[in-house]
Amino acid sequence: MDFFGGESAHADQTVVILHAKVAQKSYGNEKRFFCPPPCVYISGHGWRVIHAVCLVASRSLHHRLSLSLSFHVSLQLFACAKSLFISDQDKRKHFCLLLRLFLGNRQEVGSFQSRMIKVISKPSQKRQSMKNADLCISSCSRVALFNRLRSQTVSTRYLSVEGGAFIASARQWTAFTITMGRTQEDEVEDEERRLLHTAPLSTRPPCINTVIRKVNKQHAILDVDEPVSQLHKCAFQFRDDPQAYLCLSNDTIVQYQVGLPLILLPPDSMVLNDGACWTIIGVEAVEFTFNLGLACIQAPVSPFPVITGLEVNGGGHVAMLEIHGENFSPHLKVWFGNSEAETMFKSPKSLLCVVPDVSVFSDGWRCLRRSVTVPLALIRLDGLIYRTSFSFTYTPELQPPPAIRGGAAGGRRDGGPDRGQEEDILLETIHQEFTRANFHLFMQN
Numbered sequence: 001m002d003f004f005g006g007e008s009a010h011a012d013q014t015v016v017i018l019h020a021k022v023a024q025k026s027y028g029n030e031k032r033f034f035c036p037p038p039c040v041y042i043s044g045h046g047w048r049v050i051h052a053v054c055l056v057a058s059r060s061l062h063h064r065l066s067l068s069l070s071f072h073v074s075l076q077l078f079a080c081a082k083s084l085f086i087s088d089q090d091k092r093k094h095f096c097l098l099l100r101l102f103l104g105n106r107q108e109v110g111s112f113q114s115r116m117i118k119v120i121s122k123p124s125q126k127r128q129s130m131k132n133a134d135l136c137i138s139s140c141s142r143v144a145l146f147n148r149l150r151s152q153t154v155s156t157r158y159l160s161v162e163g164g165a166f167i168a169s170a171r172q173w174t175a176f177t178i179t180m181g182r183t184q185e186d187e188v189e190d191e192e193r194r195l196l197h198t199a200p201l202s203t204r205p206p207c208i209n210t211v212i213r214k215v216n217k218q219h220a221i222l223d224v225d226e227p228v229s230q231l232h233k234c235a236f237q238f239r240d241d242p243q244a245y246l247c248l249s250n251d252t253i254v255q256y257q258v259g260l261p262l263i264l265l266p267p268d269s270m271v272l273n274d275g276a277c278w279t280i281i282g283v284e285a286v287e288f289t290f291n292l293g294l295a296c297i298q299a300p301v302s303p304f305p306v307i308t309g310l311e312v313n314g315g316g317h318v319a320m321l322e323i324h325g326e327n328f329s330p331h332l333k334v335w336f337g338n339s340e341a342e343t344m345f346k347s348p349k350s351l352l353c354v355v356p357d358v359s360v361f362s363d364g365w366r367c368l369r370r371s372v373t374v375p376l377a378l379i380r381l382d383g384l385i386y387r388t389s390f391s392f393t394y395t396p397e398l399q400p401p402p403a404i405r406g407g408a409a410g411g412r413r414d415g416g417p418d419r420g421q422e423e424d425i426l427l428e429t430i431h432q433e434f435t436r437a438n439f440h441l442f443m444q445n
Contacts, residue, residue, distance in 0.1 A: 110302035
């Protein structure tokens with residue numbers, strides 16, 4: 001059966017949880033709600049009627065919220081938890097969110113866990129170093145941006161993308177990927193010359209190149225050389241127009257032009273308005289994709305197995321693949337494309353399987369001179385398919401044996417019947433070398 005194409009692929013069901021990497025603790029009667037709020041996106045043609053979702057931040061009942069789902073512009077079901085907080089009675093330094101999903105008949109789909117969230121008291125104003133890597137914004141990481149006029153919670157607007165353009169939203173936010181670029185002036189980038197490359201999830205994004213500037217009391221500081229930290233105020237200066245900044249104006253995203261100040265300012269700063277001052281925070285996007293296949297499955301899909309790494313042992317006909325991750329069980333089998341592999345359960349964090357021969361995936365001799373890549377999946381014994389972002393690649397080594405190399409170097413080939421026999425031997429040798437290939441792993445994000 002084809003698990004990776006046709007009608008089976010169209011029946012995939014996907015759950016995505018977006019959340020911040022850090023959360024501020026509340027003190028006394030003050031409630032510091034998680035900002036940006038955790039969001040849930042549900043997509044795929046395999047879903048039946050969704051009744052409700054429940055997001056849990058801790059074991060305490062007052063942290064349990066029922067969320068209502070609405071249709072997003074991209075035809076995804078969407079929900080966000082705007083009233084989640086962590087009180088000062090909770091002494092944990094890290095915690096996870098737990099999403100519970102139910103169908104219309106109250107049948108539980110399963111529970112889905114977020115990544116770890118660090119609890120902080122308030123944003124640190126000290127210069128951060130890489131010793132506190134979890135408080136720094138690193139290149140190629142995901143971030144969210146929000147703007148809060150006059151420090152009022154009701155005025156909070158999140159930078160999002162809709163229809164290929166930036167928008168400001170009170171509920172929805174986009175996870176962007178921030179990358180460090182190079183300037184024409186310098187071969188090596190420093191922290192003040194970071195460029196923002198926006199890459200939202202599931203949306204073709206607008207791409208902009210900007211310089212991140214630290215903001216202090218509505219002043220953009222131009223000569224600061226320090227890491228960008230969680231929940232710091234910053235501004236985004238366009239590289240092609242140093243007087244222009246990314247700005248929120250009347251719930252619209254515009255380019256703010258800095259005018260001449262009425263007072264004398266240091267040469268290394270610019271005065272900005274509130275709309276050009278953004279708060280940056282690192283975020284996580286956790287995706288779960290599964291497929292019920294042709295089975296009538298009533299049991300929840302959780303605990304959801306998660307693969308974190310692959311390790312190959314041996315080669316040729318005895319190659320073994322060890323899979324590292326979480327939530328593994330003896331009821332799981334590893335599949336290479338549409339081929340089931342002999343699987344052994346070692347622990348909840350490790351599975352071991354035999355790598356299938358490449359001939360299972362090659363069509364005759366046509367695949368011998370190129371790599372063969374197949375997706376990896378985990379399939380439960382009841383037929384539930386867990387998609388993964390990992391694939392396995394077979395790479396051939398086309399090296400004829402010493403006997404043939406010596407014969408080729410020592411003399412001329414005749415065109416008689418021995419030549420066809422030699423070619424058969426060469427093809428057989430190539431096939432043997434191919435099946436004894438070096439295996440390379442690729443993670444496809």
